[in-house]
Amino acid sequence: MRVLIIEDDEKTARAIASGLEAGGFSAAVAHTGEEGFFLLNAEPFDLVVLDWMLPGRDGIEILRTLRARGSRTPVLLLTARDAVEDRVLGLESGADDYLVKPFAFAELLARIRSLLRRASPAEALKKTVADLMVDLEARRVSRAGRPIDLTPREFDLLAYLLRQPGQVVTREMLAREVWGEANRITPLDNVIDVHIAHLRRKVDEGQAAKLIHTVRGVGFVLREEACG
Amino acid sequence: MSQWWQRRSLRARLAAWYAVAGTAICAAGFTAALLEGVWRPGDRSHLWLALAVGGAAALLLFGLAGYFIAGHALAPVKEMVERTRRLSARSLNERLPVVNPHDELGELATVFNQTLQQLENSFAELKRFTADVSHELRTPLTAIRAVGEVACRERNPAILYDALGSILEEVRRMNQLIDRLLLLARADDDNVPVRLEAWLVRSALLEVSDALALVAQDKQQRLELDCPDHLLAVFDPGLLRLALLNLIQNAIRYSPPAKPITLRAFRREDAVVIEVADQGPGIAPEHRQKIFERFYRVDKARSRAEGGAGLGLAIVKWSVERMGGTVELKSEVGCGSAFRLRLRPVSP
Numbered sequence: 259m260r261v262l263i264i265e266d267d268e269k270t271a272r273a274i275a276s277g278l279e280a281g282g283f284s285a286a287v288a289h290t291g292e293e294g295f296f297l298l299n300a301e302p303f304d305l306v307v308l309d310w311m312l313p314g315r316d317g318i319e320i321l322r323t324l325r326a327r328g329s330r331t332p333v334l335l336l337t338a339r340d341a342v343e344d345r346v347l348g349l350e351s352g353a354d355d356y357l358v359k360p361f362a363f364a365e366l367l368a369r370i371r372s373l374l375r376r377a378s379p380a381e382a383l384k385k386t387v388a389d390l391m392v393d394l395e396a397r398r399v400s401r402a403g404r405p406i407d408l409t410p411r412e413f414d415l416l417a418y419l420l421r422q423p424g425q426v427v428t429r430e431m432l433a434r435e436v437w438g439e440a441n442r443i444t445p446l447d448n449v450i451d452v453h454i455a456h457l458r459r460k461v462d463e464g465q466a467a468k469l470i471h472t473v474r475g476v477g478f479v480l481r482e483e484a485c486g
Numbered sequence: 487m488s489q490w491w492q493r494r495s496l497r498a499r500l501a502a503w504y505a506v507a508g509t510a511i512c513a514a515g516f517t518a519a520l521l522e523g524v525w526r527p528g529d530r531s532h533l534w535l536a537l538a539v540g541g542a543a544a545l546l547l548f549g550l551a552g553y554f555i556a557g558h559a560l561a562p563v564k565e566m567v568e569r570t571r572r573l574s575a576r577s578l579n580e581r582l583p584v585v586n587p588h589d590e591l592g593e594l595a596t597v598f599n600q601t602l603q604q605l606e607n608s609f610a611e612l613k614r615f616t617a618d619v620s621h622e623l624r625t626p627l628t629a630i631r632a633v634g635e636v637a638c639r640e641r642n643p644a645i646l647y648d649a650l651g652s653i654l655e656e657v658r659r660m661n662q663l664i665d666r667l668l669l670l671a672r673a674d675d676d677n678v679p680v681r682l683e684a685w686l687v688r689s690a691l692l693e694v695s696d697a698l699a700l701v702a703q704d705k706q707q708r709l710e711l712d713c714p715d716h717l718l719a720v721f722d723p724g725l726l727r728l729a730l731l732n733l734i735q736n737a738i739r740y741s742p743p744a745k746p747i748t749l750r751a752f753r754r755e756d757a758v759v760i761e762v763a764d765q766g767p768g769i770a771p772e773h774r775q776k777i778f779e780r781f782y783r784v785d786k787a788r789s790r791a792e793g794g795a796g797l798g799l800a801i802v803k804w805s806v807e808r809m810g811g812t813v814e815l816k817s818e819v820g821c822g823s824a825f826r827l828r829l830r831p832v833s834p
Contacts, residue, residue: 340668341672342679360657411696439727441724442665443662443801444728444731445735446731448701449697449698449700452701453700473651474648474650474651474652474655475651475653475654475655475657476651
């Protein structure tokens, strides 16, 4: 999968590019609108990560031209502007998703994957990680054959972690996707931490292999091997 | 008499002077003409002379009166101009002299001084705010720098990884602080869209208490909900959730284990009241006024250690006022605190 990053801040662009490469993508970087537009015309990309504020032609302009020419390449718009009107303008101009700076890289990766996945077939209704089995339809969970009793919220939390296997999930993502909180400043960190602690107790306590891990400063991840 | 005179406006004084002078001259002219008529009936030339002399005297008198009164009244203008010239953002504590508070210039100076006072207050507020923001941003920055510099000399990957995590934690803190500041900055120009509609109060309270039940439970606290089933109020669910989450988390944080926290809603004649009450230590009277101000903290060391920046209650106040409501605090030291939100009721 080839991703084009159009972002004028070199540090940010380089960090995104190397993060994406580590995640199995191939990435190209453009630092100005013109350069990005030139690259888009020259080679095919599966997805574009586009900064709104660019020197020269700004992101929205590029996006509009791209869409006017009939291109359907998914575009993820990055911006420091988070007012609702900006969001609407961004999406109306043809962006497929919108991420407010500063963002967690884990979130960018999750959004890119989900944009690329959109066309793919429906997900399986039963998922397993190691000896943990989750039936998303019947909302049942068991570990090593032994059923685990979860509250609805704990189940949603586990299901969300499970949909991003091996990927770090931030508190912002959980607040938005599991608690349905659109506003970034609503204080839910505490709530999330407590729920994770309870979920962990039910899923991991007394087990040799821990599945729910905290990635300090970033968030949580569900995976088999032990990790700091 | 002189005091009465002083209290008149410039316009009234000039008018009074002119009236007195005019009446005097008219009377003099009239008397002269009358005397002339009696003296030499038939001869009108002296009448014209009397009128001419009287008119000239009148003009002279009016001119002099105007000159002296206006000169006297306008004397402060020079001083005012001088002082205004010296004004700048740095010397907003200057005030214009108010020579006579009752005339036009005095009024002007008084109003100008009030404006200056307001400006001075806002500048002081801005200064304090900027200092607070810098301090709040500098605290995590200092930590990031220290951790980073120490980590640079480290070769053990586990310790490096830990240092990175700690840096990212501080970055998150800064991020949240900036998000909140931005919200409050935007709040000042009231551009944040709100969705004010009639909603069931109970479902809003249930949602918040469900979210926080586990947090309270971990502190052996109980959230008690007391709200009529069909109580309606006008609010924006997102804003109310924001306010209540802040208030209840404060209550959980600051009240001791095993003490219940009550979440009560009831209808008053003119408002729907939502009350969040705890049985914590209470808030001393000297803090009660200031507690809704940005960055104000009752216990500075403690709340910072718990990650707060002193913006929670400022956000509560803003969000409630944005919905056309009010928030007030009732507290008794040693017994607990109760925050009361008053929202617009739905008329039956």
